[in-house]
Amino acid sequence: MNFKRYSRQALIPFALTAIVSAASAQTPAPALPDPASTTVQALGWMQGFPPAADKLITFDNPVGNTFPRIRWTFSHIREIVPTSNVWRGPGAPSALRAAPVNLDNVRFKVMGTGEELTFAQSLDRNYTDGILVLHKGKVVYEKYLGALEPQRPHLAMSVTKSFVGTLAALLAHDGSIKPEALVTDYLPELKNTAYGDATVRQVMDMTIGVKYSENYADPKAEVWDYARAGGMMPQGKDYAGPKSFYDFLQTLQKEGEHNQAFAYKTVNAEVLAWIVRRASGKSLAQLLSERIWSRIGAEQDAYFMVDRIGTESGGGGLNTTLRDLARFGEMMRNNGRAANGQQVLPKAVVEDIRRGADPAQFVKAGYTTLPGWSYRNMWWVSHNPNGAYMARGIHGQAIYIDPKAQMVVVRYASHPIAGNAGIDPTSLPMYQALADTLMKQ
Amino acid sequence: MNFKRYSRQALIPFALTAIVSAASAQTPAPALPDPASTTVQALGWMQGFPPAADKLITFDNPVGNTFPRIRWTFSHIREIVPTSNVWRGPGAPSALRAAPVNLDNVRFKVMGTGEELTFAQSLDRNYTDGILVLHKGKVVYEKYLGALEPQRPHLAMSVTKSFVGTLAALLAHDGSIKPEALVTDYLPELKNTAYGDATVRQVMDMTIGVKYSENYADPKAEVWDYARAGGMMPQGKDYAGPKSFYDFLQTLQKEGEHNQAFAYKTVNAEVLAWIVRRASGKSLAQLLSERIWSRIGAEQDAYFMVDRIGTESGGGGLNTTLRDLARFGEMMRNNGRAANGQQVLPKAVVEDIRRGADPAQFVKAGYTTLPGWSYRNMWWVSHNPNGAYMARGIHGQAIYIDPKAQMVVVRYASHPIAGNAGIDPTSLPMYQALADTLMKQ
Numbered sequence: 001m002n003f004k005r006y007s008r009q010a011l012i013p014f015a016l017t018a019i020v021s022a023a024s025a026q027t028p029a030p031a032l033p034d035p036a037s038t039t040v041q042a043l044g045w046m047q048g049f050p051p052a053a054d055k056l057i058t059f060d061n062p063v064g065n066t067f068p069r070i071r072w073t074f075s076h077i078r079e080i081v082p083t084s085n086v087w088r089g090p091g092a093p094s095a096l097r098a099a100p101v102n103l104d105n106v107r108f109k110v111m112g113t114g115e116e117l118t119f120a121q122s123l124d125r126n127y128t129d130g131i132l133v134l135h136k137g138k139v140v141y142e143k144y145l146g147a148l149e150p151q152r153p154h155l156a157m158s159v160t161k162s163f164v165g166t167l168a169a170l171l172a173h174d175g176s177i178k179p180e181a182l183v184t185d186y187l188p189e190l191k192n193t194a195y196g197d198a199t200v201r202q203v204m205d206m207t208i209g210v211k212y213s214e215n216y217a218d219p220k221a222e223v224w225d226y227a228r229a230g231g232m233m234p235q236g237k238d239y240a241g242p243k244s245f246y247d248f249l250q251t252l253q254k255e256g257e258h259n260q261a262f263a264y265k266t267v268n269a270e271v272l273a274w275i276v277r278r279a280s281g282k283s284l285a286q287l288l289s290e291r292i293w294s295r296i297g298a299e300q301d302a303y304f305m306v307d308r309i310g311t312e313s314g315g316g317g318l319n320t321t322l323r324d325l326a327r328f329g330e331m332m333r334n335n336g337r338a339a340n341g342q343q344v345l346p347k348a349v350v351e352d353i354r355r356g357a358d359p360a361q362f363v364k365a366g367y368t369t370l371p372g373w374s375y376r377n378m379w380w381v382s383h384n385p386n387g388a389y390m391a392r393g394i395h396g397q398a399i400y401i402d403p404k405a406q407m408v409v410v411r412y413a414s415h416p417i418a419g420n421a422g423i424d425p426t427s428l429p430m431y432q433a434l435a436d437t438l439m440k441q
Numbered sequence: 442m443n444f445k446r447y448s449r450q451a452l453i454p455f456a457l458t459a460i461v462s463a464a465s466a467q468t469p470a471p472a473l474p475d476p477a478s479t480t481v482q483a484l485g486w487m488q489g490f491p492p493a494a495d496k497l498i499t500f501d502n503p504v505g506n507t508f509p510r511i512r513w514t515f516s517h518i519r520e521i522v523p524t525s526n527v528w529r530g531p532g533a534p535s536a537l538r539a540a541p542v543n544l545d546n547v548r549f550k551v552m553g554t555g556e557e558l559t560f561a562q563s564l565d566r567n568y569t570d571g572i573l574v575l576h577k578g579k580v581v582y583e584k585y586l587g588a589l590e591p592q593r594p595h596l597a598m599s600v601t602k603s604f605v606g607t608l609a610a611l612l613a614h615d616g617s618i619k620p621e622a623l624v625t626d627y628l629p630e631l632k633n634t635a636y637g638d639a640t641v642r643q644v645m646d647m648t649i650g651v652k653y654s655e656n657y658a659d660p661k662a663e664v665w666d667y668a669r670a671g672g673m674m675p676q677g678k679d680y681a682g683p684k685s686f687y688d689f690l691q692t693l694q695k696e697g698e699h700n701q702a703f704a705y706k707t708v709n710a711e712v713l714a715w716i717v718r719r720a721s722g723k724s725l726a727q728l729l730s731e732r733i734w735s736r737i738g739a740e741q742d743a744y745f746m747v748d749r750i751g752t753e754s755g756g757g758g759l760n761t762t763l764r765d766l767a768r769f770g771e772m773m774r775n776n777g778r779a780a781n782g783q784q785v786l787p788k789a790v791v792e793d794i795r796r797g798a799d800p801a802q803f804v805k806a807g808y809t810t811l812p813g814w815s816y817r818n819m820w821w822v823s824h825n826p827n828g829a830y831m832a833r834g835i836h837g838q839a840i841y842i843d844p845k846a847q848m849v850v851v852r853y854a855s856h857p858i859a860g861n862a863g864i865d866p867t868s869l870p871m872y873q874a875l876a877d878t879l880m881k882q
Contacts, residue, residue: 049718087592244491
């Protein structure tokens with residue numbers, strides 16, 4: 001294996017990678033190791049009692065929590081950091097009926113290079129930990145690779161943000177959040193920060209002018225302070241900075257103007273999570289359980305990573321099983337109605353997400369793999385002919401919802417490249433090819 | 442509230458109290474605060490986003506994790522430390538049928554003082570977080586007080602040890618552990634420790650001569666090293682001691698001889714947990730899930746606290762819901778058969794536990810509240826006319842199984858006094874009074 005060419009990612013502690021911006025990896029894909037050589041089975045991490053010293057993965061060893069060790073870590077987050085539970089409720093899980101379709105030989109061309117791949121080949125190529133495809137509500141494909149298992153939660157990374165955005169949109173529909181209101185109407189603590197003159201809507205759509213860099217090459221980038229404050233990486237023994245998400249958010253200063261351009265910054269999701277808590281009087285874990293998780297027929301509890309005072313990471317801390325992520329995606333596809341028949345979200349909330357925002361604001365962010373897209377309520381909206389929209393997290397986490405094809409794809413992965421720009425070329429055309437195939441069924 | 446009189450307990454960090462020996466609190470019960478004044482609701486901990494600074498409970502603040510704050514902490518362990526999941530399996534929970542009996546006015550006399558109390562009064566007096574009474578397999582009483590809820594796991598403290606002992610007895614029945622073998626047959630790492638010439642049986646019944654003090658008044662007591670090594674309390678920034686349970690166990694030296702007397706020391710449970718893992722090739726969490734938790738019809742997952750390398754605390758780290766603890770207790774009462782009809786444990790395993798060990802060894806440990814008892818496979822056996830036996834954890838955690846009365850009582854609590862010697866006087870006669878009442882039903 002040659003790790004040199006992606007050493008920048010390799011120095012990012014596991015949990016911190018949760019908040020790498022998708023924009024930060026627009027560089028061409030480097031040469032990558034053979035995925036089969038990086039599995040937990042192949043490399044033998046955390047086997048035995050105790051594991052060998054060189055096979056240990058721990059929170060306080062930054063080297064230990066980088067690729068390829070994330071192939072283990074992303075399926076074992078709660079064993080490394082404190083977490084809070086998202087209860088699935090008392091009811092029986094909803095059935096996920098299987099109606100298998102052989103998709104392995106579906107072919108597509110890699111964006112940019114034009115190389116032809118099959119769906120089956122793309123799974124390895126994307127360091128997939130698990131993938132599930134729903135068509136018309138039935139499971140046409142479900143596969144687990146690596147360390148993931150059907151009952152085991154996996155780190156959703158920034159897919160988390162779409163959950164926070166959905167909860168915010170739901171509270172807006174309820175009337176308990178007013179998107180046109182100032183952030184400070186809910187969070188007076190942010191008066192002297194970048195958010196002092198911002199609206200909730202600007203936070204929901206990430207058009208905030210805030211000095212916050214996720215450039216990992218810069219040791220002074222704010223992302224390091226964020227990660228240390230939130231308990232995602234060791235603070236170091238002489239650390240004197242902010243010790244919680246809330247403390248960190250109060251340090252953020254303005255840079256540029258709001259409402260000029262889409263700018264993907266994880267701190268906006270943390271601010272929105274705070275607004276959601278303040279407006280609802282509930283923790284993210286409790287609200288997500290009450291309003292969504294206990295209503296979609298989830299078969300397992302989900303959980304959030306939390307900071308030292310128990311605050312969930314709304315930017316990248318959610319962990320769910322693949323099957324429950326599929327149930328959530330199917331509920332979204334079905335205009336808010338879950339497979340068990342429950343209307344979990346009002347149709348208007350889903351429509352407001354699907355409609356997207358202004359692509360003219362989005363284009364300024366320079367996402368070459370996402371032409372014509374927009375970002376609304378913390379969802380990525382393609383505006384393609386099928387009306388597809390996505391939740392996206394680094395290292396390959398994804399919910400892809402294609403309303404026209406009546407298809408939902410959910411994927412968990414542990415790709416060595418953080419940013420989706422390095423993963424989109426083998427993913428977006430694959431989703432489209434699956435949709436094309438299933439529409440002919 | 443006057444905390445002065447139990448200030449020794451009050452200085453024990455929350456997680457560390459898990460391993461206080463029952464023997465360490467043989468002192469007379471001090472004056473205690475009014476339980477109602479110590480609830481989470483009354484004192485307002487961890488309310489709001491963020492909670493007020495003086496209402497925070499965090500891992501790195503020892504003062505913050507002592508009584509009365511344990512009234513919150515014991516129901517929120519996973520939000521403070523890393524944990525590993527004990528999966529309940531894919532099946533439906535077993536029904537816990539309710540057949541309420543009004544037990545509130547059952548009267549009993551407090552051991553020692555002769556004061557008369559009702560069952561209802563004893564709940565407050567014992568700082569009960571939740572109590573459930575099964576009679577002939579039906580729920581005759583179920584009540585939650587404080588921070589506990591039916592779906593929320595609570596720290597089981599040393600009740601954990603009885604789970605480890607049961608798993609060890611099960612593996613012994615399978616033939617994969619030989620109780621007569623030397624510990625070093627499984628754990629050669631312990632050759633130069635107190636366990637170098639001990640047998641597995643001596644570990645299972647805690648008749649080990651090991652220099653290990655749980656005297657919290659002594660800053661050099663080994664219990665502090667144990668807690669720091671296991672991640673139950675902050676290690677401090679210049680800590681250079683053992684950093685995992687395994688590393689700590691290899692430091693233990695002999696004191697006295699084995700097989701002379703019962704001596705309750707938490708490290709024996711950690712050694713037994715290690716033997717169980719080595720012999721089964723599975724983590725405690727996985728083995729408990731496969732052999733017990735997925736077979737008793739549990740309605741929620743359970744979980745263990747883990748150290749920095751993911752090793753479960755077999756001495757005091759298990760967390761379960763009250764209802765699932767009751768299902769486990771009922772399976773034990775029913776000679777290994779769960780309420781769903783599954784034979785979870787061979788009858789011989791339960792009989793081996795119920796039979797107990799030699800009371801002559803037990804009496805030397807000086808438990809004044811437990812005359813005639815013994816300790817077998819990490820269970821406490823009363824040898825009373827009803828054949829009652831218990832799993833016991835500090836601060837009031839208990840499973841009380843009365844075969845003759847066909848009764849199981851499970852209790853989670855957050856009593857300011859750690860040792861059960863301070864709690865037994867209002868508990869053991871209460872259990873007996875419940876049994877007497879129910880036998881007349």
